[in-house]
Amino acid sequence: xxxxxxxxxxxxxxxxxxxxxxxxxxxxxxxxxxxxxxxxxxxxxxxxxxxxxxxxxxxxxxxxxxxxxxxxxxxxxxxxxxxxxxxxxxxxxxxxxxxxxxxxxxxxxxxxxxxxxxxxxxxxxxxxxxxxxxxxxxxxxxxxxxxxxxxxxxxxxxxxxxxxxxxxxxxxxxxxxxxxxxxxxxxxxxxxxxxxxxxxxxxxxxxxxxxxxxxxxxxxxxxxxxxxxxxxxxxxxxxxxxxxxxxxxxxxxxxxxxxxxxxxxxxxxxxxxxxxxxxxxxxxxxxxxxxxxxxxxxxxxxxxxxxxxxxxxxxxxxxxxxxxxxxxxxxxxxxxxxxxxxxxxxxxxxxxxxxxxxxxxxxxxxxxxxxxxxxxxxxxxxxxxxxxxxxxxxxxxxxxxxxxxxxxxxxxxxxxxxxxxxxxxxxxxxxxxxxx
Amino acid sequence: xxxxxxxxxxxxxxxxxxxxxxxxxxxxxxxxxxxxxxxxxxxxxxxxxxxxxxxxxxxxxxxxxxxxxxxxxxxxxxxxxxxxxxxxxxxxxxxxxxxxxxxxxxxxxxxxxxxxxxxxxxxxxxxxxxxxxxxxxxxxxxxxxxxxxxxxxxxxxxxxxxxxxxxxxxxxxxxxxxxxxxxxxxxxxxxxxxxxxxxxxxxxxxxxxxxxxxxxxxxxxxxxxxxxxxxxxxxxxxxxxxxxxxxxxxxxxxxxxxxxxxxxxxxxxxxxxxxxxxxxxxxxxxxxxxxxxxxxxxxxxxxxxxxxxxxxxxxxxxxxxxxxxxxxxxxxxxxxxxxxxxxxxxxxxxxxxxxxxxxxxxxxxxxxxxxxxxxxxxxxxxxxxxxxxxxxxxxxxxxxxxxxxxxxxxxxxxxxxxxxxxxxxxxxxxxxxxxx
Numbered sequence: 001x002x003x004x005x006x007x008x009x010x011x012x013x014x015x016x017x018x019x020x021x022x023x024x025x026x027x028x029x030x031x032x033x034x035x036x037x038x039x040x041x042x043x044x045x046x047x048x049x050x051x052x053x054x055x056x057x058x059x060x061x062x063x064x065x066x067x068x069x070x071x072x073x074x075x076x077x078x079x080x081x082x083x084x085x086x087x088x089x090x091x092x093x094x095x096x097x098x099x100x101x102x103x104x105x106x107x108x109x110x111x112x113x114x115x116x117x118x119x120x121x122x123x124x125x126x127x128x129x130x131x132x133x134x135x136x137x138x139x140x141x142x143x144x145x146x147x148x149x150x151x152x153x154x155x156x157x158x159x160x161x162x163x164x165x166x167x168x169x170x171x172x173x174x175x176x177x178x179x180x181x182x183x184x185x186x187x188x189x190x191x192x193x194x195x196x197x198x199x200x201x202x203x204x205x206x207x208x209x210x211x212x213x214x215x216x217x218x219x220x221x222x223x224x225x226x227x228x229x230x231x232x233x234x235x236x237x238x239x240x241x242x243x244x245x246x247x248x249x250x251x252x253x254x255x256x257x258x259x260x261x262x263x264x265x266x267x268x269x270x271x272x273x274x275x276x277x278x279x280x281x282x283x284x285x286x287x288x289x290x291x292x293x294x295x296x297x298x299x300x301x302x303x304x305x306x307x308x309x310x311x312x313x314x315x316x317x318x319x320x321x322x323x324x325x326x327x328x329x330x331x332x333x334x335x336x337x338x339x340x341x342x343x344x345x346x347x348x349x350x351x352x353x354x355x356x357x358x359x360x361x362x363x364x365x366x367x368x369x370x371x372x373x374x375x376x377x378x379x380x381x382x383x384x385x386x387x388x389x390x391x392x393x394x395x396x397x398x399x400x401x402x403x404x405x406x407x408x409x410x411x412x413x414x415x416x417x418x419x420x421x422x423x424x425x426x427x428x429x430x431x432x433x434x435x436x
Numbered sequence: 437x438x439x440x441x442x443x444x445x446x447x448x449x450x451x452x453x454x455x456x457x458x459x460x461x462x463x464x465x466x467x468x469x470x471x472x473x474x475x476x477x478x479x480x481x482x483x484x485x486x487x488x489x490x491x492x493x494x495x496x497x498x499x500x501x502x503x504x505x506x507x508x509x510x511x512x513x514x515x516x517x518x519x520x521x522x523x524x525x526x527x528x529x530x531x532x533x534x535x536x537x538x539x540x541x542x543x544x545x546x547x548x549x550x551x552x553x554x555x556x557x558x559x560x561x562x563x564x565x566x567x568x569x570x571x572x573x574x575x576x577x578x579x580x581x582x583x584x585x586x587x588x589x590x591x592x593x594x595x596x597x598x599x600x601x602x603x604x605x606x607x608x609x610x611x612x613x614x615x616x617x618x619x620x621x622x623x624x625x626x627x628x629x630x631x632x633x634x635x636x637x638x639x640x641x642x643x644x645x646x647x648x649x650x651x652x653x654x655x656x657x658x659x660x661x662x663x664x665x666x667x668x669x670x671x672x673x674x675x676x677x678x679x680x681x682x683x684x685x686x687x688x689x690x691x692x693x694x695x696x697x698x699x700x701x702x703x704x705x706x707x708x709x710x711x712x713x714x715x716x717x718x719x720x721x722x723x724x725x726x727x728x729x730x731x732x733x734x735x736x737x738x739x740x741x742x743x744x745x746x747x748x749x750x751x752x753x754x755x756x757x758x759x760x761x762x763x764x765x766x767x768x769x770x771x772x773x774x775x776x777x778x779x780x781x782x783x784x785x786x787x788x789x790x791x792x793x794x795x796x797x798x799x800x801x802x803x804x805x806x807x808x809x810x811x812x813x814x815x816x817x818x819x820x821x822x823x824x825x826x827x828x829x830x831x832x833x834x835x836x837x838x839x840x841x842x843x844x845x846x847x848x849x850x851x852x853x854x855x856x857x858x859x860x861x862x863x864x865x866x867x868x869x870x871x872x
Contacts, residue, residue: 074815084513170854177864379510379586
């Protein structure tokens with residue numbers, strides 16, 4: 001038998017509670033503010049948009065929150081996800097480091113997004129919600145919520161950033177196969193969309209604009225709630241199944257991570273991956289590093305400033321204290337659509353502000369170079385977002401080679417590229433804007 | 437904790453030898469014949485096309501064939517694959533039956549095909565082969581061999597059935613991302629291709645034609661061997677990792693299957709799934725049923741006749757005794773491109789001829805109806821080929837409902853539909869030719 005390169009968990013070893021970082025933070029969290037009064041908002045302010053089950057989680061100070069049985073039951077369709085060692089990549093790099101990755105691309109939608117989509121659909125269903133509106137950039141989130149809504153028999157409406165809608169027809173078809181409806185954003189269906197189109201009929205859209213449309217849709221209809229795929233506390237909470245599984249897997253394999261790496265757009269993938277290691281990070285200090293990887297073209301953590309800002313372009317959401325490039329910032333149309341967000345989760349921002357989290361930014365040429373090397377040594381073709389983590393993991397491994405340091409590098413391969421192969425085509429044929 | 441609905445195996449529980457059905461067949465196998473002499477062929481006849489390692493497996497009478505370490509090492513990137521229970525589908529159907537499925541879509545290429553692609557690339561590499569030519573229909577095989585060749589640093593040339601080449605640009609991009617080159621077939625690069633184009637410049641191609649091109653390419657170049665993704669004994673041998681894992685998983689969960697179901701094109705997916713249950717089948721008789729599912733438009737087992745026939749359209753391959761529709765049969769362009777083959781593996785044909793295997797055929801409308809029901813209850817969107825097995829599993833479950841029989845139905849979900857969503861679009865919007 002070969003060395004162990006794959007660490008799996010039984011269904012019975014799946015975490016049965018989410019890890020809530022809020023009561024464990026070594027600094028006080030900053031509350032969201034009402035966009036009108038600039039006073040901290042309360043549950044009532046959020047009630048038009050979210051079911052109370054999720055609002056409760058947004059502010060909960062319970063260290064653990066039980067995962068309801070019906071959610072566990074669905075998680076078990078693809079979870080626990082495997083932890084794999086990239087031995088062939090290690091060899092190609094000639095590094096003494098071990099490179100491990102947790103692979104979330106095995107979910108029905110092909111990414112980590114269903115971890116929260118299923119939970120959000122469940123809590124909406126429990127409170128009788130019959131329709132959910134949301135936005136999607138690259139399409140990973142929209143397809144995940146469509147999948148979740150299909151399973152809970154909830155109508156689902158997805159405002160999809162127009163440039164993605166046009167570039168990724170298959171992603172749209174996936175959403176429709178699960179029974180949801182998709183509208184390119186900006187659309188003529190909302191005031192927010194019409195205002196953008198009036199100013200610029202050719203607008204390619206952005207995540208911020210699509211959020212404005214979905215929020216307006218939900219706020220205006222009694223039967224509809226809104227759902228967000230990242231940024232908010234409850235979303236990151238749900239994603240902690242990733243890090244909790246990883247902790248068990250590392251323990252099972254007798255490993256101690258030296259660095260944990262994940263890409264960061266709104267921050268849910270990163271948060272879910274690292275939060276359960278917070279106590280260990282505090283104890284080990286620089287012995288355990290958290291690394292966020294972002295695109296050079298949307299460098300919130302590496303070049304943004306921390307301040308209160310809106311979550312959407314139209315300024316309809318509560319104000320969140322976060323690293324931001326300004327809510328009117330529209331990043332270039334890079335292929336990692338899921339990382340094109342002007343801000344970051346307040347929880348992630350807090351960890352960065354207080355020195356618990358490093359960040360690094362890459363232009364997309366360097367990202368795809370790493371992704372192709374990974375695909376041709378390990379097999380899986382990373383989603384453009386996840387490819388950012390691959391790039392950073394390779395660079396850490398090369399640093400280890402220089403320093404002759406046998407570290408254990410663990411990154412999150414958060415999704416596959418099945419709907420993003422046009423980006424690889426552009427890269428391989430010299431048509432990618434590499435420096436962006 | 438919920439009921440067990442997911443049965444996984446550790447890396448250390450992965451089978452370390454393939455199951456060879458040849459010496460265990462309860463009937464004498466029919467040898468392949470030379471296309472010129474009609475005499476049984478020997479290893480030398482196959483040497484221009486295949487490495488000796490694979491030719492040896494083609495005729496081996498060893499009951500078990502060890503899986504070399506480097507292959508196990510790569511299998512462990514996604515294997516063992518999970519066995520899942522479709523409880524939500526059971527509930528929707530109101531059946532007393534249990535429905536389980538083994539999910540092969542977690543591989544880097546999204547199907548079961550890498551199980552043999554990796555093995556074939558390994559044995560070619562061992563004998564110094566630097567280039568491999570093959571054909572692909574739907575693209576699952578071509579992408580799997582491209583993936584395997586990337587890992588073993590072998591040049592890979594894929595003749596892709598032209599209708600698929602045009603309908604599935606992303607599948608082509610996946611093949612290219614792994615570094616292989618793709619040519620639409622019929623092409624002007626081979627005599628076989630040019631002959632077809634002379635007769636019909638608009639030919640959409642077929643698997644039989646593409647095989648002729650790939651065989652001609654390999655036969656004409658010293659540095660090149662040929663690789664086939666189904667039909668041959670060694671291909672089905674490699675796929676037995678599926679059935680061997682399934683046996684362990686059923687045992688681990690305390691289950692006994694009453695019926696095993698898989699789709700059947702050339703037969704490798706089906707063979708790999710059922711072969712390791714042959715002894716149990718012989719012992720239990722009708723207590724354990726094997727069911728092959730095929731398209732009504734290419735009904736080899738249900739409406740073909742068993743006879744010696746060519747594997748390709750041009751008549752360049754050895755003659756195989758199999759259920760066939762005639763080597764010049766060109767099936768309609770159904771979406772399950774992987775099932776558009778005029779013949780069947782001789783091993784599968786033998787099992788059917790001697791009463792060990794049942795077969796059923798469905799028009800594609802019924803197939804997609806089942807696939808959408810599965811996607812909206814269980815999540816995973818089945819590849820059009822795999823959707824045939826879903827249809828049959830649902831029909832078996834409905835029979836169990838009528839008979840109030842709590843049987844255990846196990847089917848092979850051999851691949852995902854990430855590159856086949858146009859087919860779902862057609863079905864959902866009334867543009868599918870349902871009766872074909």
